[in-house]
Amino acid sequence: MNIRFLTAHLTRDLREIVHRARHNGAASAWTCARTHAANALLLAMAKFHRAPRVWCPCCGWAGYAFRAVDAEACVLYNSECPQCVSHERHRMTHLFLTARPPAFLKDGKRVLHFAPERHLRGFLDGPGALRCVSADLAPEKLRLVGGPAFRTDIQCLPLPDATWDGLVCIHVLEHVDDDRRAVDELRRILKPGGQALIMVPFGMHLERTAEYGRGHEIMFGHVRDYSPRDFSERLGGFHFEEIRPSALFTREEQRRYGIPDSEIIYLCTK
Ligand SMILES: [Zn+2]
Numbered sequence: 001m002n003i004r005f006l007t008a009h010l011t012r013d014l015r016e017i018v019h020r021a022r023h024n025g026a027a028s029a030w031t032c033a034r035t036h037a038a039n040a041l042l043l044a045m046a047k048f049h050r051a052p053r054v055w056c057p058c059c060g061w062a063g064y065a066f067r068a069v070d071a072e073a074c075v076l077y078n079s080e081c082p083q084c085v086s087h088e089r090h091r092m093t094h095l096f097l098t099a100r101p102p103a104f105l106k107d108g109k110r111v112l113h114f115a116p117e118r119h120l121r122g123f124l125d126g127p128g129a130l131r132c133v134s135a136d137l138a139p140e141k142l143r144l145v146g147g148p149a150f151r152t153d154i155q156c157l158p159l160p161d162a163t164w165d166g167l168v169c170i171h172v173l174e175h176v177d178d179d180r181r182a183v184d185e186l187r188r189i190l191k192p193g194g195q196a197l198i199m200v201p202f203g204m205h206l207e208r209t210a211e212y213g214r215g216h217e218i219m220f221g222h223v224r225d226y227s228p229r230d231f232s233e234r235l236g237g238f239h240f241e242e243i244r245p246s247a248l249f250t251r252e253e254q255r256r257y258g259i260p261d262s263e264i265i266y267l268c269t270k
Contacts, residue, residue, distance in 0.1 A: 013036040016032060016036075017029050017032050017033050017036070020032045024072070028072055031070055031071070031072060031073070031074060031075055032070055034068075034075050035068045035069065035070040035075050038068035038075060038077060039067050039068050042064060042065050042067065042068070045064045045065070046063055046064040049064050052064070053065060053256070054066055054078070054255075054256055054257070054258050055256055055257065056081040056083065056084060056086055056091060056257075056258075057091055057094050057095050057098070057257060058081065058084050058086040058090055058091060058094050058119045059081060059083050059084035059086065061081055061082065061083035061084065063082070065077075065078050065258075066078045066079050066080055066081055066082070066258045067079065067080040067081075067082050068080075069087075071219075071220070072219075072220075073219060078258050079258070084119065086119050088258060088259050088260060088262075088263050089170055089171060089199055089201075089263055090117055090119040090120070091257050091258060091259055092199075092245060092257075092259050092263040092265065093117075093119075093120060093170065093197070093199070093265065094119060094120065094123075095248065095249075095257065095259075096243060096248060096265055097120070097123045099248060101123070102166065102195050102197065102267060103165070103166075103193075103195060104165045104166020104194065104195055105123060105124075105166070108131075109131070109165035109166055110131050110133075110163070110164050110165050110166070111124055111131065111132045111133070111164065111165065111166040111167070111168065112132075112133050112134075112135055112164050112166070112167050112168070112189070113132055113133070113134050113135070113145075113167075113168045114134075114135050114136065114154060114167070114168065114169045114170075114172050115135075115136050115141060115169075115170070115171065115172045116134040116135075116136065116141070116142070116144070116145040116149075116168075117145075117170060118144060118145050120168065121145055124168070125147065132147065132148075133147075133148045133149060133150070134147060134148070134149035134150075135149065135150055135151070135152045135154070135157075136149070136151065136152075137151065137152065137153055137154075138151075139151050153176075154169070154172060154173075154176055154182045154185060154186075155176055155177070155178055155181045155182045155185060156181075156185065157185045157188075157189055159189045160189070161188055161189065162188075162189070162190065162191045162192065162194075163189055163191065164189050164190055164191060164194060165190075165191055165194050165195075166194060166195055166196070166197070167186055167189075167190060167194070167195075167196035167197070168196075168197050169186060169196060169197070169198050169199075170197070170198070170199040171199060171200065171201060173198070173200050173234075174200050174201060174222040174223060174224055174225075174226060175215070175221060175222065175223060176223065177223060179223075179224070179234055180234055180236075183198075183234055183235060183236075183237075183238070184237070186198075186268075187237050187238060187268075187270055190270040191270070192270055193269065193270065194269070194270050195267060195268065195269050195270075196238070196266075196267075196268040196270075197265060197266075197267055197268075198235075198265075198266040198268055199263070199264070199265055199266070200226045200231060201222070201225075201226065201262070202226050202227065202228045202231070202262040202264065203225045203226065203227060204228060204261065204262050206225060206226070206227035206229070207227060207229060208227050208229070208230055209224055209225065209226045209227045209230055209231065210224060210225040210227075211223070211224045212224055212225075228262070228264060231266075232266070235266060235268055237270075238268035238269065238270065239268070239269045239270075240266050240267065240268040240269070241266070241267045241269075242264060242265075242266055243264065243265040243266075243267060244261065244264050245259050245260070245261055245263055245264075246261070
């Protein structure tokens, strides 16, 4: 790393911090500064500590730690793979689908992938006759993965009843006004015996889910902050299995893959 590169990097970071201070306030600028400092420290540590400590199952990258992510309200440490940009949920799902592939990953099944993540397409676009279609409210998100896709609102799906074998819906429900209606729609379009893989971000400290009433300005536009203690109440009508990281990994494996306890998969069966 030469001095010119370092200076350019620092100048860019400082500009961003100042911009955040002016437009979003001191707390936001402080989060931004801590994120940049954490990632600079990671680069330095990687120089001195060459033995990998973490490993990304999505792309095979190994290193000292995953990058810190600026979440505006807080810093998410050890979160983002510097190579494939996978986050905790992608690594958790990748390992789960590898270890315990659901029935809908079998040949000939019809799978609808909401807010499609490219990290999972290796499973959903795999060989065989698996038919995967993507759906999102934002067309630009659909262009990231290609393949058959359509724009839709998950709360009001323009699809007939009982027509899909599998649904993948990861970090979507926290963005919609009426998540119970969205879950009803998921159940409606699934065939009997079909399965939906659902994940939401959890506030592990919350006793009850906190409703904001509208998209929170500094929480990625989330309409609510889910508690793992009451989330399953919203899955009414589904039989579901709650798969926690501790059911799949040892503590050492969780640390190696950068998967915290909050990454919980709900495998819901109609
Ligand atoms: Zn990766």
